[in-house]
Amino acid sequence: MNAPDRFELFIMQDGEEKITAVDETRVPNCVVFTFVKEDHTLGNLLRSQLLKDPKVVFAGYKVPHPLIPNFELRVQTTDETNPRAALIKASQDLIKDLTIFRNNFTREWELKKMIEPQKEGI
Amino acid sequence: MDGFDMIDSGTDGPSVTIRKAEASHADFVLSNVDLAFANSIRRIILAEVPTLAIDLVEVISNSSVLPDELLSHRLGLIPLDSTNIDDKLLYTRDCDCDGYCERCSVVLTLVAKCTGDQNVTVYARDLAVAAGAQLGNPVITDEAQKGSIICKLRKGQELNLKCIAKKGIAKEHAKWQPCAAVAFEYDPWNKLKHVDYWYETDAKAEWPKSANAGWEEPPLENEPFDYNAVPGKFYMDVETVGSLPPDEILRQGVKYLQEKLANVIAGVQKTAGATGTAASADGDINGMEDGYGGARSPDMGDANGYGRNFNDGYVTPYGGAGGGGAGAQTPFGGYGGGGYSNGW
Numbered sequence: 001m002n003a004p005d006r007f008e009l010f011i012m013q014d015g016e017e018k019i020t021a022v023d024e025t026r027v028p029n030c031v032v033f034t035f036v037k038e039d040h041t042l043g044n045l046l047r048s049q050l051l052k053d054p055k056v057v058f059a060g061y062k063v064p065h066p067l068i069p070n071f072e073l074r075v076q077t078t079d080e081t082n083p084r085a086a087l088i089k090a091s092q093d094l095i096k097d098l099t100i101f102r103n104n105f106t107r108e109w110e111l112k113k114m115i116e117p118q119k120e121g122i
Numbered sequence: 123m124d125g126f127d128m129i130d131s132g133t134d135g136p137s138v139t140i141r142k143a144e145a146s147h148a149d150f151v152l153s154n155v156d157l158a159f160a161n162s163i164r165r166i167i168l169a170e171v172p173t174l175a176i177d178l179v180e181v182i183s184n185s186s187v188l189p190d191e192l193l194s195h196r197l198g199l200i201p202l203d204s205t206n207i208d209d210k211l212l213y214t215r216d217c218d219c220d221g222y223c224e225r226c227s228v229v230l231t232l233v234a235k236c237t238g239d240q241n242v243t244v245y246a247r248d249l250a251v252a253a254g255a256q257l258g259n260p261v262i263t264d265e266a267q268k269g270s271i272i273c274k275l276r277k278g279q280e281l282n283l284k285c286i287a288k289k290g291i292a293k294e295h296a297k298w299q300p301c302a303a304v305a306f307e308y309d310p311w312n313k314l315k316h317v318d319y320w321y322e323t324d325a326k327a328e329w330p331k332s333a334n335a336g337w338e339e340p341p342l343e344n345e346p347f348d349y350n351a352v353p354g355k356f357y358m359d360v361e362t363v364g365s366l367p368p369d370e371i372l373r374q375g376v377k378y379l380q381e382k383l384a385n386v387i388a389g390v391q392k393t394a395g396a397t398g399t400a401a402s403a404d405g406d407i408n409g410m411e412d413g414y415g416g417a418r419s420p421d422m423g424d425a426n427g428y429g430r431n432f433n434d435g436y437v438t439p440y441g442g443a444g445g446g447g448a449g450a451q452t453p454f455g456g457y458g459g460g461g462y463s464n465g466w
Contacts, residue, residue, distance in 0.1 A: 019389030
């Protein structure tokens with residue numbers, strides 16, 4: 001009856017920003033990014049990619065409430081870079097990795113289909 | 123490019139070994155990636171790859187034993203052919219029609235009546251797609267070419283339904299799921315101790331061996347626990363419901379993940395622009411962030427290229443369905459330009 005519409009899990013409301021950033025003033029070079037209408041799919045992916053960057057001192061994410069489709073990503077870097085640049089770099093690297101994955105998968109898939117054509121059409 | 127790139131993706135990036143490639147089934151091993159990457163692929167193909175499913179049912183007459191609601195629910199769950207849906211259909215919410223139109227929906231009609239003494243069974247094949255629709259045929263994979271059962275009619279009972287199928291994602295309703303199941307396993311020998319097996323007397327004797335155990339070395343007797351080890355091989359088995367072939371589901375999943383990441387790049391640049399002007403008065407902002415705000419710093423050209431070009435193709439996360447093709451080529455250029463770009 002009073003359940004929220006399920007499209008509210010992924011449709012942005014008017015005037016909502018996908019990402020807002022709040023600088024963490026108690027720690028140098030630290031920003032907390034709040035992602036609206038996103039979940040573990042993106043949060044955990046970014047977190048683990050950020051942790052591979054030696055310039056990143058801290059990266060962690062949390063979903064503050066399970067019924068609210070937001071997450072917070074906290075990033076702290078060394079002073080060689082800044083959290084925004086680190087996050088952009090992580091995203092770019094992931095886009096590249098995903099492209100490599102897609103190309104490798106497509107190539108392997110076509111090869112496999114060529115080897116076993118009899119299995120096509122179930 | 124700094125040293126970090128060399129360590130991370132400098133070698134060859136994610137690699138794939140396909141074990142089974144069938145029409146409704148893809149079994150593969152993903153390696154040289156981390157757990158989060160593999161899990162994100164699993165999550166996105168389960169929940170965020172769009173398909174077509176019946177969403178509205180206009181009941182003109184229903185004298186069967188099934189109530190209208192039950193019938194509509196059953197109709198919603200019937201898989202409909204959704205290949206290349208992004209090129210063919212818009213989301214209804216992004217379409218400028220009121221209600222629905224042929225650019226954002228497919229109309230299927232179901233007319234059936236039982237006149238004889240024998241009961242009539244209505245199958246998915248009895249759904250008739252409106253003439254001129256590019257997709258939306260009910261998926262029929264059984265040998266008798268009937269499809270799933272919708273309902274049964276007794277003498278004198280009839281059905282006359284108009285079904286409006288729309289594009290959607292499984293986050294909204296599971297009827298839009300392209301995958302029936304995605305099997306996901308790593309570390310079949312449990313060397314990493316991520317699983318704590320329950321046992322009566324001996325876990326080894328009581329638990330069956332994983333089907334993937336042959337793909338990894340069994341642990342040695344009294345092997346010390348390697349606390350630095352991380353999972354590196356992921357055994358995935360994508361099983362479809364038939365609306366999309368498994369390879370297309372994966373390619374679409376990658377596309378939507380990349381779209382999310384491109385939105386992250388654009389969104390972060392936007393936040394830098396906002397704080398850039400405010401924070402520069404405090405003097406605690408460095409040149410890097412100024413570069414974002416003004417978008418002029420030459421060393422940021424790469425990052426801007428991602429954000430800008432991408433937005434040309436995908437105007438909104440949901441609005442770019444029709445025109446995604448041309449714009450989407452460039453942002454991943456160099457990789458996507460090869461033989462595998464498939465038009466997106």
